[in-house]
Amino acid sequence: MNDPDFDRLTRLAAGIFAAPIGLLTLVDVDRQWFKSHTGTDVTETPIEDSLCVHAIAESSGEPMVVLDTLADDRFRSSGLLIGGDPVRFYAGAPITVHGEALGTLCVLDRSPRQSVSPQHLRDLRDLADLATSLFELKDEARVRARTTAELIKEEWRHALTLEAGKVGSYVWDITNGSVVANDIMRRMYGFDAVKSLSVEEFIAAVHPDDVAKVRAAIQAAYDRGVDYVAEFRVKSGRWLSGRGRVYQRDANGRPLVMMGVNIDITEARQAADHTRHLLRELNHRVKNTLAMTQSLARQTLKQSPDPQAFIEAFSGRLRTLADAHTLLADRDWAGIGLIELVDTQVGP
Structure with a gap:
């Protein structure tokens, strides 16, 4: 399947050289196949018919030009045809991705040429570099998409694990007092599922007789760096077990973020x-x-x-x-x- 992004490059290259065919080739062990092809329906050829193999073998990285294949001993017997006629003219610039030469951006013609403009060759080199960048960007986008998909799966697995274990989780931004909590945590304290919450709202939902020990456990986590641990009642009468830890501090040691969980231990x-x-x-x-x-x-x-x-x-x-x-x-x-x-x- 052709890629419209690469098709633009092959059309532009063919237009610059006024050539009937533009190709973006990828060279494999026994064949070369065309990631993009303009002016031909051919999608691959045997490796022995490839002119691009020679273009990527040159260590200079500059475009390779063959003004007349029949006048070049390397390509006189090439089987590469265009509409039944042999390829006579070839110009190709290698495409190198992450240090590995993958193929070329090239143009082909049925007729030989006497010369090629140096500016056209610079343009071809620039287009090949654009193709390289495009390959890298698309590869990075695929990696990011896979990573995002894996993260989403991991988040779902995490959420399902917490749901199955009836574990309420939270992230507390200590700098502004805001708390992000999952639905289980919100239900434990009797909060709405979408309302934004502050830590003082959570403290206010604790049974008055247990507020002091909750605050003392939080302060110990601040001052001594120990884990926050407390068992307490909420105003509904149910018992909760709280666990947490300060995960981030500033340069002066002041706590910035606390993360933790709550578990309903009423039945226990x-x-x-x-x-x-x-x-x-x-x-x-x-x-x-x-x-x-x-x-x-x-x-x-x-x-x-x-x-x-x-x-x-x-x-x-x-x-x-x-x-x-x-x-x-x-x-x-x-x-x-x-x-x-x-x-x-x-x-x-």
């Missing part, structure tokens, strides 16, 4: 509170069980002073206590009736 704190409650309840019941066992031992010893009789009686009472414990556990400690308990001990 509720689970921890529930676990502590269960442990306290377990501790209470273990103490009661030990006290009851101690009491059983004392009562049994009073009634059965003989060691063997004591062991048999005490073992029976422990089994009864264990059975009662099992019944209570099966009913989530909701209680059992005395008759039911007696039936388990004296029933068949």
Whole structure:
């Protein structure tokens, strides 16, 4: 597919030389193909028919001119034809991109010439340099486009990761107090999805009892360079865990930018509170069980002073206590009736 940007150069080169054909060639191992072609429908030729190979092989970098190919031993047997007629005149300037000769900008004619204007050759050289710059710009544009596409993908992956983890992220410009936050962060604090925000608005959304420790954690990050770490409530009652770091300071060490995340830890704190409650309840019941066992031992010893009789009686009472414990556990400690308990001990 022709490139209109390169087509302009080949048309201009052909016009300068009043030549029927202008080409922008790229030389490969076994062929040369035409990135742009004016005055011919041919898109590639075998490498053995290429005049451009000789043009890019010359170390001077200046245009190569062949006034009459039939008078030049190198090209007398060339198979390059124009409309069935052999190429008689050729002028080509090499195109070098990043130090590598890729091809030429050249003009061809069916008729030989006696001479070529030095100005025309300078113009051809300038056009070839323009082609070089155009290749470099287009290559840079492709690299930038790929880089941009990768960055967009990475941003989406980052956003999806934060969304999946329910992580609120922010960037705080300390110099002006503005905060850029993702949607999750905004929802945590009850802010509108599009409203511009300041750090004081975030502080105002913190529960009054926790504002002091949040400010103290921020100040520590300012003064000592430690990470900002705080657990606090927002006014909705939910608990958040905040993490952040000053990522940029000025020449005097003053903080400029802080970045960080917030995570909703309400359920985790509720689970921890529930676990502590269960442990306290377990501790209470273990103490009661030990006290009851101690009491059983004392009562049994009073009634059965003989060691063997004591062991048999005490073992029976422990089994009864264990059975009662099992019944209570099966009913989530909701209680059992005395008759039911007696039936388990004296029933068949």
